[in-house]
Amino acid sequence: MSQTNTETEQGIPQEIERFNIIFRIQHIVMFTTFLLLSFTGWGLKYADAPGGVSTVWIRVWGGAETAGIIHRVAGVTMLLDFIWHVIYLGYLLATNRMTINLKTTIIPLPKDVFDVIKNFMYFFGLSKEKARFGKYSYAQKFDYWAVFWGMFIIGFSGFALAFPMLVSYIIPQFATGWIWQLLSIMHSDEALLAIVFILFWHFYNEHLKPENFPMNWLWITGRISTEKLKHHHPLEYELLFPEETKKNKKG
Amino acid sequence: MSSKNIMILAAPLLLILLSVQTTFSQESASCLACHSAMKGKLKTSIGAFIELNVNSEKFQNSVHGALACTECHMRFTDNPHTSPGASVSPAVLSLSSKISAKYHIDPVAAAACIKCHPEIYEKVLDSVHGRNITEKHQTDGPLCLDCHGSPHYIVPVKDPDSRVSRGHEVETCGRCHGDKKIIEKYKLQENVMNSFEESFHGRKLLLGHTKVPVCSSCHRAHDVKSKDDASSPVFGKNRLQTCGKCHKGANEKFIPAITHRPPGPIPHYTEKALILLVLGVFAFIVSHVLLEAFSDIRDAIFRKGRED
Numbered sequence: 001m002s003q004t005n006t007e008t009e010q011g012i013p014q015e016i017e018r019f020n021i022i023f024r025i026q027h028i029v030m031f032t033t034f035l036l037l038s039f040t041g042w043g044l045k046y047a048d049a050p051g052g053v054s055t056v057w058i059r060v061w062g063g064a065e066t067a068g069i070i071h072r073v074a075g076v077t078m079l080l081d082f083i084w085h086v087i088y089l090g091y092l093l094a095t096n097r098m099t100i101n102l103k104t105t106i107i108p109l110p111k112d113v114f115d116v117i118k119n120f121m122y123f124f125g126l127s128k129e130k131a132r133f134g135k136y137s138y139a140q141k142f143d144y145w146a147v148f149w150g151m152f153i154i155g156f157s158g159f160a161l162a163f164p165m166l167v168s169y170i171i172p173q174f175a176t177g178w179i180w181q182l183l184s185i186m187h188s189d190e191a192l193l194a195i196v197f198i199l200f201w202h203f204y205n206e207h208l209k210p211e212n213f214p215m216n217w218l219w220i221t222g223r224i225s226t227e228k229l230k231h232h233h234p235l236e237y238e239l240l241f242p243e244e245t246k247k248n249k250k251g
Numbered sequence: 252m253s254s255k256n257i258m259i260l261a262a263p264l265l266l267i268l269l270s271v272q273t274t275f276s277q278e279s280a281s282c283l284a285c286h287s288a289m290k291g292k293l294k295t296s297i298g299a300f301i302e303l304n305v306n307s308e309k310f311q312n313s314v315h316g317a318l319a320c321t322e323c324h325m326r327f328t329d330n331p332h333t334s335p336g337a338s339v340s341p342a343v344l345s346l347s348s349k350i351s352a353k354y355h356i357d358p359v360a361a362a363a364c365i366k367c368h369p370e371i372y373e374k375v376l377d378s379v380h381g382r383n384i385t386e387k388h389q390t391d392g393p394l395c396l397d398c399h400g401s402p403h404y405i406v407p408v409k410d411p412d413s414r415v416s417r418g419h420e421v422e423t424c425g426r427c428h429g430d431k432k433i434i435e436k437y438k439l440q441e442n443v444m445n446s447f448e449e450s451f452h453g454r455k456l457l458l459g460h461t462k463v464p465v466c467s468s469c470h471r472a473h474d475v476k477s478k479d480d481a482s483s484p485v486f487g488k489n490r491l492q493t494c495g496k497c498h499k500g501a502n503e504k505f506i507p508a509i510t511h512r513p514p515g516p517i518p519h520y521t522e523k524a525l526i527l528l529v530l531g532v533f534a535f536i537v538s539h540v541l542l543e544a545f546s547d548i549r550d551a552i553f554r555k556g557r558e559d
Contacts, residue, residue: 047458054457055458058459063458064461067458119539120542124542125549139539164505165498165499165501165502168504168505177515180507182518184451185518186521189522189526193525201540204540204544
């Protein structure tokens, strides 16, 4: 971590670490399994697509049986990745390695709603100021919590559909008549939402946006330049380098 | 019109008959000498049609290719067969009268299957399909040929071309169970074909899964029973055993997972709510992404250098 503190002449580092190696690994596992699940699940969701394209597509994944195994293994891996992430967060908080600060937290705050409104006004030319973000913009918070939503809705329904016999023992008697259809509807519809979300939101914000194209390399390096930090996360920048901010304001 | 047809057909028939050395055998070859060359249908006095053509190559490749025609067409011993009248065993004869509502042309031939397939035929007669014909004297309940196709061209079930193969069985059952008229007439469960196609079983079948069940895997084939019949494999607790064939340890909470019933109110309205959520999120992210991109372009062109 020596590079983190490579200081410029002004006394601030050129870049700072944003995500440590564990977060980066969790992200890599998440998107690898996400892609596998999307590719195999799409074929099953649209099995009756015209021209038998889904049959051909599933053959690419080794046929229906193999694609099913890939989907289950990837699903379980993703769930474990998620559980690892939650436990790791708990560990960081319990040992005070991570503290909750309103300017750096990923927890959604009322400010995020105002930021959305402010940005929309800016888009329409009604405001001259863009919203100023802390460590995480509302777009990033949305991205992050979408995974939680997906994990609860798609992850648990997927687990129940993959291991129905195991799960059947904990299903209350009154729910047996409708729970299975509910689970498959939840799994399928929310998976579509997740794919659409990643395709538009995540791909635009982290890949297509001019400042990030072709991708935000942060997922490998874990680092963000202080220049970019100042520009896109001014509140965090001010929190990290109060001296620098004062100097600039004076100058 | 019908007599004219016969006349047109009769002339070349006689020619062929004369040219072929008829050996008075009842082997298929001598029948096929004419019937493989004949084309068209004959209308009988009661308005039924007789398909005259038999594709000899397809017939010989079928499972019944080695049989003589008269094994089934028992009444026809003479050639040409103007007045069928040969004696028929009483078992076949009584069966033929039972199923005559369905087969106007040659009920004896349709009953003749029982000679070689007695157990299966008995099962069919006792099934909900067979009883519809023998007891209710209806014509639409299936017997052998309705599912297996023309008796002349039956191929083994394992053959992908078979009408009752894994790939074609659902389609074959769907000819009646997806037919609105028949569903209404017999008050059959509606939407069974769609609900199967939308189920995990149906989807996997489409994708080429080799083990997923088709109709007969759960409902049985020849001895199919109404779902309300206590002897049906899909009646009440019988499903424990039926589902358990593939899903070891299937219990009472597991078996409702697969049903032909339409989704109840809870899954239905949950789906509607989820669709609203998808559309809402989609509207937000697409408008945000597009507006942000436009504002970036606007800034780059018109507001150069405004920000450091």
